[in-house]
Amino acid sequence: xxxxxxxxxxxxxxxxxxxxxxxxxxxxxxxxxxxxxxxxxxxxxxxxxxxxxxxxxxxxxxxxxxxxxxxxxxxxxxxxxxxxxxxxxxxxxxxxxxxxxxxxxxxxxxxxxxxxxxxxxxxxxxxxxxxxxxxxxxxxxxxxxxxxxxxxxxxxxxxxxxxxxxxxxxxxxxxxxxxxxxxxxxxxxxxxxxxxxxxxxxxxxxxxxxxxxxxxxxxxxxxxxxxxxxxxxxxxxxxxx
Amino acid sequence: xxxxxxxxxxxxxxxxxxxxxxxxxxxxxxxxxxxxxxxxxxxxxxxxxxxxxxxxxxxxxxxxxxxxxxxxxxxxxxxxxxxxxxxxxxxxxxxxxxxxxxxxxxxxxxxxxxxxxxxxxxxxxxxxxxxxxxxxxxxxxxxxxxxxxxxxxxxxxxxxxxxxxxxxxxxxxxxxxxxxxxxxxxxxxxxxxxxxxxxxxxxxxxxxxxxxxxxxxxxxxxxxxxxxxxxxxxxxxxxxx
Amino acid sequence: xxxxxxxxxxxxxxxxxxxxxxxxxxxxxxxxxxxxxxxxxxxxxxxxxxxxxxxxxxxxxxxxxxxxxxxxxxxxxxxxxxxxxxxxxxxxxxxxxxxxxxxxxxxxxxxxxxxxxxxxxxxxxxxxxxxxxxxxxxxxxxxxxxxxxxxxxxxxxxxxxxxxxxxxxxxxxxxxxxxxxxxxxxxxxxxxxxxxxxxxxxxxxxxxxxxxxxxxxxxxxxxxxxxxxxxxxxxxxxxxx
Amino acid sequence: xxxxxxxxxxxxxxxxxxxxxxxxxxxxxxxxxxxxxxxxxxxxxxxxxxxxxxxxxxxxxxxxxxxxxxxxxxxxxxxxxxxxxxxxxxxxxxxxxxxxxxxxxxxxxxxxxxxxxxxxxxxxxxxxxxxxxxxxxxxxxxxxxxxxxxxxxxxxxxxxxxxxxxxxxxxxxxxxxxxxxxxxxxxxxxxxxxxxxxxxxxxxxxxxxxxxxxxxxxxxxxxxxxxxxxxxxxxxxxxxx
Numbered sequence: 001x002x003x004x005x006x007x008x009x010x011x012x013x014x015x016x017x018x019x020x021x022x023x024x025x026x027x028x029x030x031x032x033x034x035x036x037x038x039x040x041x042x043x044x045x046x047x048x049x050x051x052x053x054x055x056x057x058x059x060x061x062x063x064x065x066x067x068x069x070x071x072x073x074x075x076x077x078x079x080x081x082x083x084x085x086x087x088x089x090x091x092x093x094x095x096x097x098x099x100x101x102x103x104x105x106x107x108x109x110x111x112x113x114x115x116x117x118x119x120x121x122x123x124x125x126x127x128x129x130x131x132x133x134x135x136x137x138x139x140x141x142x143x144x145x146x147x148x149x150x151x152x153x154x155x156x157x158x159x160x161x162x163x164x165x166x167x168x169x170x171x172x173x174x175x176x177x178x179x180x181x182x183x184x185x186x187x188x189x190x191x192x193x194x195x196x197x198x199x200x201x202x203x204x205x206x207x208x209x210x211x212x213x214x215x216x217x218x219x220x221x222x223x224x225x226x227x228x229x230x231x232x233x234x235x236x237x238x239x240x241x
Numbered sequence: 242x243x244x245x246x247x248x249x250x251x252x253x254x255x256x257x258x259x260x261x262x263x264x265x266x267x268x269x270x271x272x273x274x275x276x277x278x279x280x281x282x283x284x285x286x287x288x289x290x291x292x293x294x295x296x297x298x299x300x301x302x303x304x305x306x307x308x309x310x311x312x313x314x315x316x317x318x319x320x321x322x323x324x325x326x327x328x329x330x331x332x333x334x335x336x337x338x339x340x341x342x343x344x345x346x347x348x349x350x351x352x353x354x355x356x357x358x359x360x361x362x363x364x365x366x367x368x369x370x371x372x373x374x375x376x377x378x379x380x381x382x383x384x385x386x387x388x389x390x391x392x393x394x395x396x397x398x399x400x401x402x403x404x405x406x407x408x409x410x411x412x413x414x415x416x417x418x419x420x421x422x423x424x425x426x427x428x429x430x431x432x433x434x435x436x437x438x439x440x441x442x443x444x445x446x447x448x449x450x451x452x453x454x455x456x457x458x459x460x461x462x463x464x465x466x467x468x469x470x471x472x473x474x475x476x477x478x479x480x481x482x
Numbered sequence: 483x484x485x486x487x488x489x490x491x492x493x494x495x496x497x498x499x500x501x502x503x504x505x506x507x508x509x510x511x512x513x514x515x516x517x518x519x520x521x522x523x524x525x526x527x528x529x530x531x532x533x534x535x536x537x538x539x540x541x542x543x544x545x546x547x548x549x550x551x552x553x554x555x556x557x558x559x560x561x562x563x564x565x566x567x568x569x570x571x572x573x574x575x576x577x578x579x580x581x582x583x584x585x586x587x588x589x590x591x592x593x594x595x596x597x598x599x600x601x602x603x604x605x606x607x608x609x610x611x612x613x614x615x616x617x618x619x620x621x622x623x624x625x626x627x628x629x630x631x632x633x634x635x636x637x638x639x640x641x642x643x644x645x646x647x648x649x650x651x652x653x654x655x656x657x658x659x660x661x662x663x664x665x666x667x668x669x670x671x672x673x674x675x676x677x678x679x680x681x682x683x684x685x686x687x688x689x690x691x692x693x694x695x696x697x698x699x700x701x702x703x704x705x706x707x708x709x710x711x712x713x714x715x716x717x718x719x720x721x722x723x
Numbered sequence: 724x725x726x727x728x729x730x731x732x733x734x735x736x737x738x739x740x741x742x743x744x745x746x747x748x749x750x751x752x753x754x755x756x757x758x759x760x761x762x763x764x765x766x767x768x769x770x771x772x773x774x775x776x777x778x779x780x781x782x783x784x785x786x787x788x789x790x791x792x793x794x795x796x797x798x799x800x801x802x803x804x805x806x807x808x809x810x811x812x813x814x815x816x817x818x819x820x821x822x823x824x825x826x827x828x829x830x831x832x833x834x835x836x837x838x839x840x841x842x843x844x845x846x847x848x849x850x851x852x853x854x855x856x857x858x859x860x861x862x863x864x865x866x867x868x869x870x871x872x873x874x875x876x877x878x879x880x881x882x883x884x885x886x887x888x889x890x891x892x893x894x895x896x897x898x899x900x901x902x903x904x905x906x907x908x909x910x911x912x913x914x915x916x917x918x919x920x921x922x923x924x925x926x927x928x929x930x931x932x933x934x935x936x937x938x939x940x941x942x943x944x945x946x947x948x949x950x951x952x953x954x955x956x957x958x959x960x961x962x963x964x
Contacts, residue, residue: 056324076321083297562799565779
């Protein structure tokens with residue numbers, strides 16, 4: 001079966017594979033086998049849907065969730081601060097919904113990702129199919145701390161409670177110049193990561209806290225949103241000299 | 242000539258191509274023609290340098306600058322919010338130092354980027370060579386607003402004063418589901434972009450302001466840095482339905 | 483009638499004057515005429531209420547509201563940045579619920595405050611009674627811009643859409659060293675205030691934007707609240723040389 | 724001797740008492756014994772100075788400093804969140820430069836403040852004279868934790884490393900409805916304060932972190948300042964039920 005596409009009608013969008021049929025109040029939509037992104041397909045009632053490829057933010061919305069997925073801003077910051085690019089070999093844990101793993105893979109990286117919950121790992125595998133990166137993301141059910149003897153990686157990304165245990169091994173896990181990036185919601189866990197990074201001799205250790213706000217522009221004027229955006233997590237980056 | 246590598250000795254790093262020679266207080270360093278990332282090379286005084294590939298953040302430091310380059314956080318946010326990935330065709334303006342264009346190219350995109358200053362464009366071309374993406378980034382000296390008749394793009398990224406002029410044409414420039422991303426330092430310019438995006442019928446129009454702070458962890462305790470990080474620019478995203 | 487006090491039982495609090503009777507599921511509470519702050523009073527069922535004076539934050543909760551009252555943080559910032567203190571003569575507009583006027587009066591200032599809505603002005607007067615500062619706050623129904631010929635003030639505080647009209651007259655309204663403080667939700671209005679302040683020669687012109695977040699401390703650790711706090715208003719301060 | 728006034732000439736200001744003489748490049752300024760705020764006084768060269776009273780922000784600039792004084796925003800937030808007003812009895816520690824103690828006293832409170840460093844306490848006493856509140860602020864050289872048996876206070880304000888030791892006694896120190904306010908730079912100290920406040924049964928326990936930025940308005944447009952403002956301290960408030 002070919003990859004599914006998004007079929008969009010005004011504010012509504014459906015994820016459908018070529019050959020699938022959708023029945024809704026807009027009529028019956030039969031997706032042709034040879035549909036391409038950009039095509040328009042009509043229901044039997046004459047309503048037009050536009051087909052489009054899934055981009056990263058679409059995946060964020062259409063992945064099956066096994067927890068709160070990493071926000072686009074946070075995965076973007078990880079990619080920006082580590083310079084994830086084509087050819088990178090990445091070790092990732094814990095997978096969760098797989099938003100970060102898929103984003104890095106879509107940017108060209110090959111990702112090995114560990115998820116302790118076997119059911120979540122299975123969902124993540126399906127999400128990687130949807131993202132079109134199943135061949136580049138190896139989702140392994142298991143505890144990353146038991147698998148730290150492999151080859152070297154360009155980047156290690158961690159969103160786990162015991163991230164400091166992995167950071168302790170970062171000098172062995174990383175190539176020279178490689179980055180470790182840790183997402184941690186709490187100050188105490190973040191501090192443990194930073195202290196471990198110092199102890200094992202990593203360099204360029206930096207922790208960022210990011211506050212992102214929407215701006216509102218209406219007839220009365222321009223201002224930051226009165227609806228605040230809360231804390232997600234601290235991002236710590238460190239580098240092997 | 243092969244691509245240059247970074248040669249790192251403690252806090253010092255030098256950008257050298259295979260075959261090049263560096264003379265410093267650490268002795269003479271002759272870079273072998275067959276040097277590979279991860280290799281160690283000694284000076285004639287026995288001091289060891291480690292060779293490593295340039296990653297995105299290294300490019301930020303080693304690019305020749307023709308102005309203030311976009312910060313890693315901002316380019317990361319653009320990549321995260323638009324889902325830049327392999328195979329994307331991107332229209333970018335203005336190039337500036339080329340940090341954003343190179344980051345998107347390194348994530349697999351093919352980028353056409355316009356820079357009105359011809360000298361800056363030439364520097365940007367050299368920076369693309371250094372980034373290893375000269376084949377994927379077409380740096381054009383010129384005004385993007387005079388070249389809006391080409392093929393469709395997956396993403397349009399703008400860091401120019403007259404971004405709204407380009408946004409006005411976004412429906413013609415983008416594939417369905419494609420994103421326009423605008424970086425603008427001032428509220429007024431940002432508002433003009435948002436209003437134009439509304440007028441031409443783009444959807445999912447959102448402007449973000451991002452405050453990023455370092456965290457300090459020392460013997461006394463943990464806290465946000467007392468040295469603040471200032472405003473860079475607003476990021477506006479909009480999408481073609 | 484004497485001033486009312488708060489009668490507190492666990493999470494519940496009632497505003498009652500000496501001599502008043504409260505009937506609730508806790509029994510009948512008869513407030514003695516000679517009750518003092520700190521006293522404990524029992525219902526006929528033996529439930530104990532503690533009497534206490536109203537402080538500023540209590541007023542914020544118990545004032546009758548005629549709109550969104552100024553937040554404690556914003557009135558605190560106005561007091562902190564202008565140095566409101568005993569003996570100050572303050573011109574204030576628009577009154578609204580009267581939270582700012584009452585706070586300045588309770589800090590010793592004598593306040594003349596204008597509210598264009600006559601009904602709101604009447605409510606504000608009652609709120610000043612509750613705050614115990616009716617003798618220090620002169621709530622006038624009317625448009626402040628029609629009453630700018632009076633005596634000089636130490637501080638002028640403005641929370642009105644046409645604040646710039648008043649700022650234009652600030653050099654006549656203020657004593658040397660006096661402050662004008664403007665609360666304005668939108669960038670455009672704020673800019674108009676700043677430009678007017680420059681035009682009429684005020685000094686020390688500064689606009690602040692304040693982001694205030696709660697911190698959460700639980701068993702898992704410490705972090706900024708995941709529930710964000712949104713924008714309220716910009717605060718602009720300027721001074722007569 | 725009468726209280727000193729500020730004598731202002733363009734960007735320059737001098738603190739002078741009636742009868743004092745200032746010699747500068749602007750000529751000799753003899754301050755009359757009967758000078759009043761708002762008066763203009765000329766040097767023998769005919770240059771005019773305007774006399775003005777010191778307001779809170781002037782005190783911040785003219786106090787002799789024995790450390791980094793509390794910023795106007797932080798003292799304003801303390802006043803706003805605790806509702807400091809006339810007649811309040813406040814226990815304060817550590818005094819430091821005395822900026823907070825003087826601001827509360829100028830808002831009508833009677834303050835007992837402890838400073839462990841006897842020399843700093845002496846400087847603070849002189850600062851209280853300058854602030855005109857020497858009769859309302861009792862600066863005591865000593866450790867507040869050794870003086871927790873006195874009468875009850877309406878508000879307790881703490882800017883000391885061992886604030887939690889005092890918070891532990893807050894139920895005995897405060898009247899019903901009274902507030903304790905703690906300024907603490909680090910997360911760990913702040914958490915200790917919060918945990919102690921919970922243990923001793925205080926209510927309405929809230930910790931705020933405040934980010935305050937300047938806004939820039941120039942010919943190009945409006946934006947938050949590119950010069951960031953850093954962290955000062957966390958503010959924790961709690962209340963005796």
